[in-house]
Amino acid sequence: MLTNLFPNLKLDDLWEATTETLYMTVLALIGTLIFGIILGLLLYLTSKGSLWENKYINFIIAAVVNIFRAIPFIILILLLFPFTNFLVGTIRGPNAAIPALIIGAAPFYARLVEIALKEVSKGVVEAAQSMGAKTKTVIFKVLLPESLPALISGLTVTAISLIGYTAMAGVIGAGGLGNYAHYYGFMRRDFDVVFICTVVIVIIVFIFQFIGDFLSSKVDKR
Numbered sequence: 001m002l003t004n005l006f007p008n009l010k011l012d013d014l015w016e017a018t019t020e021t022l023y024m025t026v027l028a029l030i031g032t033l034i035f036g037i038i039l040g041l042l043l044y045l046t047s048k049g050s051l052w053e054n055k056y057i058n059f060i061i062a063a064v065v066n067i068f069r070a071i072p073f074i075i076l077i078l079l080l081f082p083f084t085n086f087l088v089g090t091i092r093g094p095n096a097a098i099p100a101l102i103i104g105a106a107p108f109y110a111r112l113v114e115i116a117l118k119e120v121s122k123g124v125v126e127a128a129q130s131m132g133a134k135t136k137t138v139i140f141k142v143l144l145p146e147s148l149p150a151l152i153s154g155l156t157v158t159a160i161s162l163i164g165y166t167a168m169a170g171v172i173g174a175g176g177l178g179n180y181a182h183y184y185g186f187m188r189r190d191f192d193v194v195f196i197c198t199v200v201i202v203i204i205v206f207i208f209q210f211i212g213d214f215l216s217s218k219v220d221k222r
Contacts, residue, residue, distance in 0.1 A: 040113020
């Protein structure tokens with residue numbers, strides 16, 4: 001049926017491109033979650049009036065986060081080619097895109113983590129400290145659990161951005177739906193391929209949004 005409506009579409013190629021996009025998105029999202037939470041925690045903990053207040057460290061981390069957030073993703077990929085080649089051994093394919101995806105998305109998510117942590121009531125943190133809770137306990141028993149709904153919502157937003165990043169990465173040979181739409185659709189003027197790739201990307205975005213909203217509502221105690 002699809003081949004009748006879209007004569008230039010090859011289902012095997014579409015399936016391969018879709019799995020590559022999901023592969024890049026999921027792996028990059030895991031890396032973004034880890035590094036984003038670490039950076040976000042450091043931004044929060046070293047800020048004024050927080051547990052590890054240190055304006056110098058806070059300034060350095062904030063500067064790094066802001067610089068990488070300011071670089072357009074397509075340029076960031078190009079800048080990271082030497083690093084990617086050293087790390088992965090190639091600058092083409094889904095694996096080669098993952099370092100750039102993480103480096104591009106983690107600073108964005110870090111800011112969302114910082115915002116989520118700042119929404120936690122200081123009274124709750126102070127109550128935990130007054131009962132003798134150590135910093136580790138405050139982080140893992142108070143800050144992260146209390147901010148979990150916002151952290152999941154922020155991760156959902158980041159995941160959707162990552163899907164868009166994978167499409168851009170595909171244009172320069174990373175594979176996935178972006179690569180398939182560009183090289184096998186746009187370059188050959190087969191716009192039915194471009195259209196169906198767009199539809200699949202939109203469906204993936206809706207799926208991630210649904211999962212994120214579902215998880216956020218499940219953990220929200222309010």
